[in-house]
Amino acid sequence: MRLMNSRFYYDDITLDRAHHLRTDETWLSSNLSGSNARVIPVWQNQSLIFAGDRPEAAILGGTDAENIRQHASTLIFLGMEGDIIYSAADLSHLEDPHSINLPNNSGFEDLRRLATTLDPIDAGYLAYARALVHWHQNHLFCGVCGTATVAGRGGHERACANQSCGKVHFPRTDPTVIMLVTHPTEEKCLLGHNKKFQGLRFSTIAGFVEPGEMLEQAVAREVYEETNIEVVDVEYKASQPWPFPASIMLGFRAHAVTTEIICHDQELIEAKWFSREEVLEMAAGNEALPPSNLSISRWLIDGWLYEK
Numbered sequence: 636m637r638l639m640n641s642r643f644y645y646d647d648i649t650l651d652r653a654h655h656l657r658t659d660e661t662w663l664s665s666n667l668s669g670s671n672a673r674v675i676p677v678w679q680n681q682s683l684i685f686a687g688d689r690p691e692a693a694i695l696g697g698t699d700a701e702n703i704r705q706h707a708s709t710l711i712f713l714g715m716e717g718d719i720i721y722s723a724a725d726l727s728h729l730e731d732p733h734s735i736n737l738p739n740n741s742g743f744e745d746l747r748r749l750a751t752t753l754d755p756i757d758a759g760y761l762a763y764a765r766a767l768v769h770w771h772q773n774h775l776f777c778g779v780c781g782t783a784t785v786a787g788r789g790g791h792e793r794a795c796a797n798q799s800c801g802k803v804h805f806p807r808t809d810p811t812v813i814m815l816v817t818h819p820t821e822e823k824c825l826l827g828h829n830k831k832f833q834g835l836r837f838s839t840i841a842g843f844v845e846p847g848e849m850l851e852q853a854v855a856r857e858v859y860e861e862t863n864i865e866v867v868d869v870e871y872k873a874s875q876p877w878p879f880p881a882s883i884m885l886g887f888r889a890h891a892v893t894t895e896i897i898c899h900d901q902e903l904i905e906a907k908w909f910s911r912e913e914v915l916e917m918a919a920g921n922e923a924l925p926p927s928n929l930s931i932s933r934w935l936i937d938g939w940l941y942e943k
């Protein structure tokens with residue numbers, strides 16, 4: 636089911652997650668390896684890609700899929716599209732994934748680096764697979780008693796093997812707020828340069844939501860902590876899955892009520908008010924702003940740029 640037109644990467648996944656089948660062990664064991672089964676391999680946070688002028692996501696069927704399944708430490712049921720059944724296979728335990736005869740011309744790559752060159756729906760499947768495999772890799776032991784955990788429910792939970800504990804662990808998604816802040820009196824928006832940015836010079840302000848906090852409070856707190864700017868009228872716009880490793884980006888607009896920028900913490904190196912002309916000038920240089928069609932940050936910036 637398609638909820639809306641795609642706006643940026645990873646927001647176009649049309650997979651039916653078929654929640655009710657996760658507990659049906661008989662169905663899983665006969666269908667995850669059947670002729671309609673497709674496997675998405677993940678190795679140490681990297682996704683399998685067919686190289687070429689236009690790289691393609693390796694979503695494998697037939698004997699290639701069987702080979703991957705035989706070597707996987709965990710097979711995770713992702714869902715169905717029509718009668719095609721998708722699963723993710725974790726190969727992270729292998730020292731060298733090429734030791735298991737991967738398909739010709741394929742290799743493991745960082746999805747973030749390649750995403751815009753892949754088919755957007757395939758990229759969404761790979762992102763989902765990568766996120767769940769990452770979660771398994773980081774929950775091999777119970778956080779309550781330290782005993783090893785065992786995957787269940789088609790790979791959507793890990794249960795503690797210690798029967799006196801019995802804690803069941805579920806995949807988590809970390810909410811992150813990302814916001815386009817507009818100037819109180821002038822036609823300007825607030826953008827910052829984060830020390831982690833490589834190439835990219837300016838983008839929207841972002842940060843993690845803290846426990847016990849409303850999203851609106853997280854927006855106001857993050858903007859204030861990073862730039863000294865106070866905001867009101869926080870308004871939700873859109874979300875983008877960002878499973879690198881486990882976030883969902885929640886996009887907002889907010890209006891500033893102060894203008895003096897001070898970069899309080901060590902995250903932002905610089906923040907500035909930009910006019911539309913200045914943003915368009917930066918957009919002409921490839922690395923100044925986030926690339927279009929990739930991120931919710933650019934979508935928020937473009938939304939402001941072209942709203943008049």
Ligand SMILES: [Zn+2]
Nearest residue numbers: 777780795800
């Ligand atoms: Zn336990």
